[in-house]
Amino acid sequence: MKKIAKNLLVLVVLLSMVVSPLNAYAAQTVKKDYPLSKGIQYKQYTYKDTYTNSINHIEIDLDKPDTEVQLGMPATVNGRESTVANANRNSREGNRVVGAINASFFDMSEGFPLFLLAKNNVIFNGGAVSNGSDQYMNVPTAFGISADGSGVIDYFDFDVTLSHKGTNYDMSGMNRARNIYESIVYTPQFYSKTTNTNEYGFEIVVDTGSPITENKFGQTLTGKVTKITPYGSKEKISIPPTGFVVSLQGGDWHSKLSQIALGDELSVNFSIDKQWQDAQFIMASGPYLVKDNKPYIMMSTSSQRGRAVVPRTVVATSNNGKKVHFITVDGKQKHSAGMNMVQLANYLVSLGVERAINLDGGGSTTMGIRNYGNNNVVLANIPSNSGNTQRLVSATLQAVSTAPTGKGRYIDYKNSTSNATLLEGASSSIAVKYVLDENYNALPLDGHLSLTSENNTLNVNGLSYTATKAGNDRIFINHDGTAVQSFQVKVVDAPAAMNIAPTSKTVNSGETVKFTMDAKDDGGKPLVYNPSQVKWSVEGNIGTITNDGKFTAKNPGATGNVVATLGTKSVKAPVTVAAAGLFKDIPNNYVYYKEIEYLTKNNIITGQADGTFRPNDKLTRAHAAVIISRALGLDTSNVKNPGFKDIPANHVYYKQIAAVVEAGIMSGKGGNTFDPNGTLTRAQMAKVVALAYDLEGTSNINFKDVSKDHWAYPYVQQLAANDITTGYGDNTFRPNEAISRAHFGLFLYRAIHQ
Structure with missing residues (x-):
């Protein structure tokens, strides 16, 4: 295996050592940066180069006490578990997993790891080395923690050696699927009870006579051949709990081992090179990405796998292996595109790592961290797997604090x-x-x-x-x-400053106003107090106030203060209760209050029996006659009967109507009627007021709805010339609209005060 690895190494280095230069325009923004334990730091970056990427990074300082990197495995070798679930299952008092990433590649259908996995010399999986420069691990490379506790990324030489009658044979591997022309040793630690091989080969069953509970580096298993299946046999060969099965495929192996007979003694030895012997764990993966602070990509960067821009998971080392880095790059998402192998290697070099190796990426890329306030690990990145959920994986790398819980x-x-x-x-x-x-x-x-x-x-x-x-x-x-x-x-007995709002107020009797108060300390900042500590009171016979500052006014015309007291300090707001209004529907702030007040006080106009004025009611002709007679002070004691059919001598307003008709201010309508209950139009009002006050003159205002041939034109002009009317904003007078009581009072007031 050593010779094969060296030959492949030369080939792949020649293919892949030249990579693109680092992009001087790349920019990285730190979004998160905080410790997960004393020796473990978490960071999250946004990195902008060719693409924008979201990167999560856990840095583990193995020089710090109580800090470790551990290999996490599911309950069975071919089992699968999410990165977060595996981390939490392994976390406990004195062994707190504070961060984790998915680790090595695995068979998606069967679940078993594809490459070598071992812990404390115990072999979990023999694994394989792939053929072809486009494969992730085409030379045997691995990450692990050495016996002295340092992080190691390097080549490895794992040998499975079969011995028969003094001759040694290098086997292809152990406890994995047998491929073409390969020789595989199956022990009871294989995930299946049978070898699961096809008929294109032959198998040798060996019994050692003793239970085999584990496989270790340096271990030799020796036993007697108990069964040999011929080539082409479809029999499912069971792996004996006290032995092993040698499974071979290809004519070369048949010629080498066909002489083995039942009862022969066979031995198998598992060994690894000195660097990895007694390591805390070793986990094979690939490709190699960075070596000696430089890009060192051990696969073809022009291959489809090398060029793919996808999520990535990486483990790296620095400070001569005393620092280990877990790194994930989200990909295939809007917030993060991912990286190809060249971009990934260049980025890792920019981080300052000395060595780095690629782990299983794509939908498997996952990082979990422990957030403050909870000892459970939670998802830190956004996986690209369906629904952004975690893929179940076969192994994880875990950042662990072994410190006991303290104060x-x-x-x-x-x-x-x-x-x-x-x-x-x-x-x-x-x-x-x-x-x-x-x-x-x-x-x-x-x-x-x-x-x-x-x-x-x-x-x-x-x-x-x-x-x-x-x-x-x-x-x-x-x-x-x-x-x-x-x-x-800091505690005080009174505010340094107090303000009350509103600062002063004029209110109508019966009206409620909410007063508020704010208090400041000597630094001008809000003082803290309980709302119930504010004592509200009133000075003067102005009304009442509730405990929460709702003041209700009483006694029109009264004046006084609303008082807020907090601690030993008080603040006051002057309050005036407005005098009683003229009428219920004419408040003190009514737009024509002054005019109506004048006419009322001078007994020219009166309100209704219910105490209202009804300013918007239309004015009748009879009421207009009454108001004009009062305004002009006409003699109503000895009047001439105007002879209207609808105004008999006993009509309530007979005298006032007779007086204004006799004065030539108003006249009747057709049919010898006065129409006392009919409404007065604005044009009729203009004539009445103009005649009553002998108005003269013309105005430069020409209302577009009162032409010169309109019967009321001269009267409207006389009102405008004497500033009694200005019309509406659209330059109309609206002569045919009925005039309201309020507007008649307004025009009359202006005529009186012209």
Whole structure:
């Protein structure tokens, strides 16, 4: 095997040593960077070169105490388990798995590993070395941890040697599928009870007489031949628990071993080169990517596998093997494209690793890490497998902290008051997210946390505390009685500044206004106090106020203050209760309040019996006559009967109507009627007001709906000329619209004050 490896090595180096230069424009942004344990650091990058990639990186410092890299295996050699599940199954007190990646290649249908796997010299899988420069492991390369605890990436020479009557034969491998022209040794450690070979070969069954419980480097198994199956036999050969089966295919092997007979003694030896003997574990994979800080790709980079831009998983070493790096590159996704072999090797060199080897990638690429606050490993990258779920794999590499759980050292907590100044009597509380020991192991929280006050001026209740006295104190957060963190608490007996809102207010009787107050400390920051500590009160007979600042006004015309008191300090807001309005529907801020108030006080216009004015009601002709007669002070005691059929002498407004008709201000309608309940149009209003106040003049305003031949044109012009009307914004007067009580009052007020 050594000669074969050397020949292939020369070939592949010639094919693959030339790679593209590093891209000087590549940029890497660190998104996450924090320790998983004392000797294990996790980072996540966004790397932009030819493509944008998301990269996860765990760096393990094997020089740090209690720090290891371990090989994770499922329960059976041909079993499969997700990277995260395998890590959590192997994690326990004193052996905390804090990070993991998927490892070597495996048979997707049967589940068994494809390449060599061994731990503490015990061989789990003999594996194979592939043929062809386009194959991932076409020369025997591996990663492992040596006997002295260093990370190793290098070639290996695993030999399975068969001996018969003093002659040694180099076998192709052990405990894996037999391929064409190969010789394979099957032991009881094979995942199947039978060899599962086809009929194109022959098999020799050997019994050693003793149970074989494991296979190890340096082990020799010797026994007697108990059965030989002829070429072409389809018999399923069982592997004896006390022996092994030699399975051979090809004429060359037949000529070499056809002389073996029943009862002959056969031996098989498993050995590995000195570098890997007694290693903590060895895991074969490929291709080699980086050697001596330079790209060193041990496969054809022009092959389909070498050119494919896909997710990648890598293990690398630096610092002469004292640092091990787990690296994953997400791929085939929008956030991350992946890398081909050249890009991958160049990127690894830019990271500064000394050696690196490729692991199973594609949909298998997975990294798990332990997040703070929980000792379980969770997914760190985004796999490209269907639904971004983890693929079940046959082996993992695990970053492990063997330190026992210690006392609390690190804490993540939130103070509900953000360490602000407290008023005497105010309360605060903390919420703890996690507590970690010095190795970042998560510690239990429920029943393990407590608070203490340094000066005993803070009354502690569970994870809450209340200020009892002005001054400075300190709260300690304890885990199982050991202080993990502390912070200062400042307490005052009054705010440095207080503000009340609104700062002043004029309100109507019966109206409710919500007053609020804010308080600041001497640094201008919000003071912490309980809402119940604010005492609200009123000065003057202005109304009442609730405990939460809702003021209800009473007693129109009264003035006073709303007062907020906090601690020993108070602040006031002047309040005026507005005088009673003219009418229920005419508040003090009504747009025509002044005009209606004047007409009301001068007994020119009155409201309704229910206390309303009804400003938007249409004005009747009878009411217009009444209002005009009052405004002009017409004599209604001795009037001439106008003779209208609908205005008899006993009509309620007979005298006022007769007076305005006699004064020539209003006239009747056709048929000798006055139509007292009919509405007054804006054009009729213009005539009435113009005649009542002897208005003259013309205006430069020409309303587009009152032409010169309109009967009301001169009256409208007289109103406009005397600034009694300006019309509407669209340059109309709307002469045929009924005028409202409010607008009639407005025009009358302007006419009186022209």
